[in-house]
Amino acid sequence: MSTQLLFSDAVSFATPLLAVFAVDIAVGTDAPALPTLLTTSDALSDAASAFLTSGEFKAACGETLLLHSPNGLKADRLLIVGLGKVSKLAPTELRIGAGTAVRVAKTKSIRNIAIVFPEDRAISDEHLESLDCMPSARSLVEGALLADFDPDTYRSDRKDRSLESITLLAPDQQKATQDEIRAGHAEGVIFAEAQNFTRSLVNEPGNVLTPTELGRRTAAMCQTAGLSCEVHSTAKLKELGMGAFLGVAQGSAEPPALIVMRYKPAQLAPGGKIVALVGKGITFDTGGISIKPADGMDKMKYDMAGAGAMIGAMQAIAALKPKIEVISVICSAENMPSGTAYKPGDVLTAMSGKTIEIMNTDAEGRLVLADGLHYAKTLGATHLIDAATLTGAVVVALGKVNSGLFSNDEATCDHFHAAAKIAGEHFWRLPCTEDYRELIKSSIADIMNTGRDRWGGSITAAMFLKEFVGDTPWVHLDIAGQAWIDDHHTEIAKGPSGVAVRSIVEWVRALSV
Incomplete structure (x- = not known):
């Protein structure tokens, strides 16, 4: 169009x-x-x-x-x-x-x-x-x-409308006003096309969009947009010691994909910031051995919406050309039950060296993100943001009006709130303080991959991720409630929303100043 x-x-x-x-x-x-x-x-x-x-x-x-x-x-x-x-x-x-x-x-x-x-x-x-x-x-x-x-x-009977x-x-107004309208028009195209690209990825069924295929499509976008892209699989994960990521992937016949995109402008703003966008890319989530109920499992193709948001954001960043270096790390796998799948009670060793007791194999997104966040730090990231359809608990807490926002740094969080306001997207900050850490302590390993009970599930998930962030300024977006639209609205079709793309890009632009 x-x-x-x-x-x-x-x-x-x-x-x-x-x-x-x-x-x-x-x-x-x-x-x-x-x-x-x-x-x-x-x-x-x-x-x-x-x-x-x-x-x-x-x-x-x-x-x-x-x-x-x-x-x-x-x-x-x-x-x-x-x-x-x-x-x-x-x-x-x-x-x-x-x-x-x-x-x-x-x-x-x-x-x-x-x-x-x-x-x-x-x-x-x-x-x-x-x-x-x-x-x-x-x-x-x-x-x-x-x-x-x-x-x-x-749909075989699809009538393209x-x-x-x-x-x-x-x-017809003054030139200065016309220039503002032209600039807004051009940016609108960039943001919307990036968000629609995200939606097209999230919309794909799991038998089509495997981790390998997600890597191919991301690489093709990067080639068009002028970004560098590397797509790795099992051998690289073993080389890096990504035991948490590998643990999730080992139950599927489909190999995992570690996708790394890079944007580096010709001119950098002073400060030497490097922003890393980390996305959960579970292309289908059965829950693994802790299998999900059948009702609603068909939608679990959208469990890579966080990765999709980061891929779309990188497309927009390449077009807008902010004066800041940006890296994106996408951790993609299927979470399947099989004879080789990881099990409750297993202990995995993450890339950072932390040991993780598995309490529930359906809490897999935080495992792949743990290795992705740590890896981004090794690539030089000074600021981190991750997005994931991480918990049903955030939907219980906030419904489908707001996505959950967590952060370990006030200034970074303030920047994101301002960016979300410009983007017109809704996020609500939830606590991520040390008094919640007791809930993920393990008696056999360093931490558990779920809280010891069901209360505050989105917070304990954020606390788990915080273990792999350290002191690096960080924002975590739990988009489980907004990544999929259940009913047609007057202005948008039901299905994948592409939420967070615009806010992430605006946040990156704010950091580039």
Whole structure:
């Protein structure tokens, strides 16, 4: 699909569908909705005025109203998309609005649409803070491109409804403003394409996306993006002494893959920081000997979503070119039950030399990450971030609204919170303090791979990882609740979400300054 940006009058633009945004400017919870278009075009307002005053359209976020053959416009259809209360309007609502417009077009097999860039001057200053052009343009493009993704890849009767083109129509403004909109448009394409690449990886079934195949696809992306990439397997893991990673992999006929990507810019910012992105890449998780219930096991192909997020982030980093060195370590394996599988009660020796008593073989993600985090440190990492669909406990704690955030460093955590806010993604910090360490102490080894009871499961998992981080500033993202969308939303299809890609990239950019 192509995206283009035009500084052109929307009224005279011929398109099968023209989308324009509306907000509710009513003040107070009991006041009736007052839908108002975010445009200064009288022709657009006139075409919609009868419907905006009828009371049938409230401009709630994601609400739509489709008008055919609108008077005074060259567009075949005018789609009014609500963004909610004007007092709460932010780039996130623009992302939802653009995505909603694309999803409406897809259901009607419309292949080409245009979106009217929102104008804050259409609303008085007392109701709306200024909408900055750059983040607005970026959010619109992100929302539109993310909405075009559908997960029905393997349906034999699939009718491809992907859009052919999306045009963003911005008013003809001063050059400085146009440059900001262009920059936002370009970044939006980079972020959305990276996130969709992640989603395409997570969407693949386990019989297709084996660890070896994940390595191939990652290497192909790196070659295109200009990144260096090495893909290793069992022999290298043995050479490095990655006993925890090998323990997980030994139950499968599929060999593991240790994938290492590197980005090094021509010009580095002062400070000598090297950021490492470490991802859990379990391409299918049965739970091993501690096997999972059959119900829902089909979704365990998404247990490599943390690795997918890091791979997508590296694609975006290569395009954005921050002035900081970035390494990514992906630890990929299958967790299978067999005669060679590791067992509860086994003791594994990690690359760092720590010994681990296995209490549950379904707590395998933290084992591969333990070796991945330590290996990243040996490669020179000064800052670490990992992402993983690590625990069901984090979903119990936070539901599917926030992902879990853990850190051992306040400044690093603050940087990530700021990055997530820019990215429009939701993370909630949970404790990772030494008083929880008692829960993973083993009587036979250094640590256990689960807590001694079920309480605080996402925290004890983070404490386990912290053992392999040391004093290196570190962020751990437990994305189990948000990596998969169970139901269609107005702006995005159900299936893999690609969560954390945008936040990780923004965090890297913040560290590069």
